[in-house]
Amino acid sequence: MTGMTSATQQDPAAGAPAPMADDDAPAAPQDRFLRRFVSNRAATAGAIVLAILIVMALAAPWLSSWDPTLQDLSQAFQKPSAAHWLGTDNLGRDVLARIMYGGRYTLLIGVIAVAIAAAIGVPIGLISGYYGASVDMVIQRGADILLSFNAFLLALILVAVLGVGMQSVTIAAGIGVMPQFIRIARAEALSIRETDYVAAAVNFGSGSGRIILRHVLPNALTPVIVYATLNIGTTILVAAGLGFLGLGVQPPTPEWGSMLGEARSYIFHAPMQMTFPGLAIFLAVLSFNLMGDGLRDALDPELR
Amino acid sequence: MGAFINYCVRRLLAAIVTLLGVVAVLIFTFQVLPGDPARVIAGPMASAEAVAKIRDEMGLDRSAVTQYVEYVGKVLRGDLGTSPRTRVPVLDEIAERLPYTVALAVLGTLLGVILGVPLGVVAAVRKDRWPDTLGSIVGVAGISLPVFWTGILLIVLFAVTWKILPAGGADSPASYVLPSLTLGIFSMAIISRMTRSTMIEKLDEDYVRTVRGKGVREITATRHALRNAAIPILTVVSLQFGTLLGGAVLTEIIFSWPGIGRLLIESIQARDFPMVQGIVLIFAAMFIVVNFVTDILYTVVDPRVRLY
Numbered sequence: 001m002t003g004m005t006s007a008t009q010q011d012p013a014a015g016a017p018a019p020m021a022d023d024d025a026p027a028a029p030q031d032r033f034l035r036r037f038v039s040n041r042a043a044t045a046g047a048i049v050l051a052i053l054i055v056m057a058l059a060a061p062w063l064s065s066w067d068p069t070l071q072d073l074s075q076a077f078q079k080p081s082a083a084h085w086l087g088t089d090n091l092g093r094d095v096l097a098r099i100m101y102g103g104r105y106t107l108l109i110g111v112i113a114v115a116i117a118a119a120i121g122v123p124i125g126l127i128s129g130y131y132g133a134s135v136d137m138v139i140q141r142g143a144d145i146l147l148s149f150n151a152f153l154l155a156l157i158l159v160a161v162l163g164v165g166m167q168s169v170t171i172a173a174g175i176g177v178m179p180q181f182i183r184i185a186r187a188e189a190l191s192i193r194e195t196d197y198v199a200a201a202v203n204f205g206s207g208s209g210r211i212i213l214r215h216v217l218p219n220a221l222t223p224v225i226v227y228a229t230l231n232i233g234t235t236i237l238v239a240a241g242l243g244f245l246g247l248g249v250q251p252p253t254p255e256w257g258s259m260l261g262e263a264r265s266y267i268f269h270a271p272m273q274m275t276f277p278g279l280a281i282f283l284a285v286l287s288f289n290l291m292g293d294g295l296r297d298a299l300d301p302e303l304r
Numbered sequence: 305m306g307a308f309i310n311y312c313v314r315r316l317l318a319a320i321v322t323l324l325g326v327v328a329v330l331i332f333t334f335q336v337l338p339g340d341p342a343r344v345i346a347g348p349m350a351s352a353e354a355v356a357k358i359r360d361e362m363g364l365d366r367s368a369v370t371q372y373v374e375y376v377g378k379v380l381r382g383d384l385g386t387s388p389r390t391r392v393p394v395l396d397e398i399a400e401r402l403p404y405t406v407a408l409a410v411l412g413t414l415l416g417v418i419l420g421v422p423l424g425v426v427a428a429v430r431k432d433r434w435p436d437t438l439g440s441i442v443g444v445a446g447i448s449l450p451v452f453w454t455g456i457l458l459i460v461l462f463a464v465t466w467k468i469l470p471a472g473g474a475d476s477p478a479s480y481v482l483p484s485l486t487l488g489i490f491s492m493a494i495i496s497r498m499t500r501s502t503m504i505e506k507l508d509e510d511y512v513r514t515v516r517g518k519g520v521r522e523i524t525a526t527r528h529a530l531r532n533a534a535i536p537i538l539t540v541v542s543l544q545f546g547t548l549l550g551g552a553v554l555t556e557i558i559f560s561w562p563g564i565g566r567l568l569i570e571s572i573q574a575r576d577f578p579m580v581q582g583i584v585l586i587f588a589a590m591f592i593v594v595n596f597v598t599d600i601l602y603t604v605v606d607p608r609v610r611l612y
Contacts, residue, residue, distance in 0.1 A: 042440075042444070141318075141321065141322065141325065142325070144318075144322050144325070145322055145325035145326055145328075145329060146329070147546070148322055148323075148326055148546065148588045148591045148592050148595075149326070149329075149546075149584070149587070149588055149591075150546035150547055150549060150550045150587075150591065151547070151550065152547070152550030152551070152553065152554075153549070153550050153553070153584060153587055153588075156553070156568075156572070157330075157333055157580075157584060158333070160572045160580065161333055161334070233447075233448060237450050240450055240452075241450065241451075241452060241554050244450075244452045244554065245554070245557065245569055246573075247572070257450075260450075260452065260453065260456070264456065264558070267456060267459060267460065267464070267471075268464055271460040271464060271465075274453070274456050274457075274460070278450060278452075278453030278456065278457070281450050281453065282448055282449055282450065282453065285448040285449075285450070286444065286445065286448035289444050289447060289448050290444060293444065
């Protein structure tokens with residue numbers, strides 16, 4: 001049983017219950033954080049894959065000579081070749097070009113939707129946690145109601161109301177994952193509220209609004225960013241799922257989810273057509289999840 | 305015992321309040337819906353009177369509050385309205401197809417627990433060694449896989465290439481395999497990740513060290529930790545049930561499964577709003593009931609949990 005103690009001796013701060021108590025650290029907290037993140041191979045791999053997907057999306061016109069919406073029925077269902085590296089789809093369009101351009105839609109929807117979710121959810125959550133009492137109770141019951149729909153169903157109902165298209169899907173996916181942000185921000189506000197610096201600000205006569213803006217928000221930001229990163233993956237899955245059902249971004253726009261939806265009709269005839277859009281969604285979600293895990297572990301090594 | 309009943313009643317009231325809130329969200333959402341549901345239902349050839357009659361029947365000309373009170377009253381009497389598309393009472397149609405969705409969700413969760421818990425335990429016990437690395441890769445890959453892609457890949461593999469399992473429908477026991485597996489893979493990934501992190505925490509606690517200090521075998525120490533990790537794991541199993549239901553919608557579409565998930569999508573496409581409202585209400589109610597039962601189970605599994 002001698003091996004037992006080694007795990008707890010790695011990091012002297014690991015036993016401290018206070019969140020992120022970096023006061024005694026010799027190096028600046030940011031440096032330690034960055035070093036831990038970079039030393040995490042999985043997180044680095046995620047960052048590299050994501051960087052590749054982003055470059056492919058941005059540089060698509062230079063990387064591919066094919067127009068992603070150009071149809072040529074005589075070239076339909078081509079297998080991968082020198083001309084079409086990933087083959088062609090049912091309308092003879094170049095799959096690689098569609099994947100590259102599609103990244104613009106899928107990745108952008110994920111990031112913007114999460115930004116919407118955070119922009120609405122975080123202020124509500126901070127207010128809920130900071131004020132507590134009846135304010136907290138009302139907000140939390142509201143969050144309970146939204147959470148009982150779950151992200152995908154909530155987004156589905158919203159799309160039914162807002163109609164299909166890129167804008168609707170982004171808003172729907174954002175509001176779908178928003179309740180989780182209320183929860184995260186509330187939990188942070190609850191613990192920050194009890195700190196000495198907030199007590200000091202109250203004693204100096206700062207108003208609640210000012211305290212939330214100047215003290216609670218900045219200190220809650222890091223966990224929120226970690227959570228947001230982990231959530232971009234989920235959000236991409238929600239938006240792509242809507243696209244797959246034909247309720248998201250509409251053809252001929254090459255969004256990955258709707259590409260999969262189109263390919264589904266040819267599942268027996270051309271199973272190849274579904275491989276690459278699905279793989280692209282998987283890789284994008286995986287890279288955000290790996291980076292999110294890495295950020296979380298770097299901030300809170302206890303969880304490793 | 306009185307305290308326990310008191311706690312159950314309070315949790316039940318909270319669940320009912322949440323459900324009433326769900327109905328409010330549904331009514332409000334469909335109130336602001338663009339387009340006239342009555343016109344859609346009546347069809348393009350219908351006369352103005354016919355449209356007005358439908359509008360009156362559905363109560364669409366009344367205020368949201370009136371509609372809300374009426375809808376809640378009808379739900380309490382077991383009436384979810386009639387589908388204008390199929391002319392069948394919404395509740396009858398749901399009752400017929402719900403068992404298929406429940407079967408899928410239960411099988412998926414069961415697979416998730418059976419595969420996910422051992423995977424998480426092994427990863428935690430062998431932390432930072434190859435079983436942990438393998439488990440982590442399986443876990444993160446599993447939560448990153450789009451269920452609609454997993455499902456299609458399984459069809460291509462087992463139904464198209466090897467032809468050993470049906471690609472869709474629910475006609476034989478064999479047709480349950482692929483849809484359950486699709487949901488089970490996702491469920492397994494979430495459960496194994498949670499089991500791992502909870503077990504790592506519990507394996508480091510004093511009582512486990514004490515047991516180890518007594519020189520028992522590692523398996524006994526692990527058992528002690530697992531018993532105490534049960535509650536957080538149970539929480540995740542119940543919370544991911546909602547996500548699983550969302551996944552079930554996509555899975556049912558892929559496998560042409562006769563459950564309420566596919567019915568939901570068909571109803572959205574046909575603008576069959578009474579049906580959409582009814583199905584979403586049932587989905588939310590299922591989630592709320594599962595969480596309510598979990599809350600009650602806590603106090604049974606661990607008598608220390610008394611949140612009153």
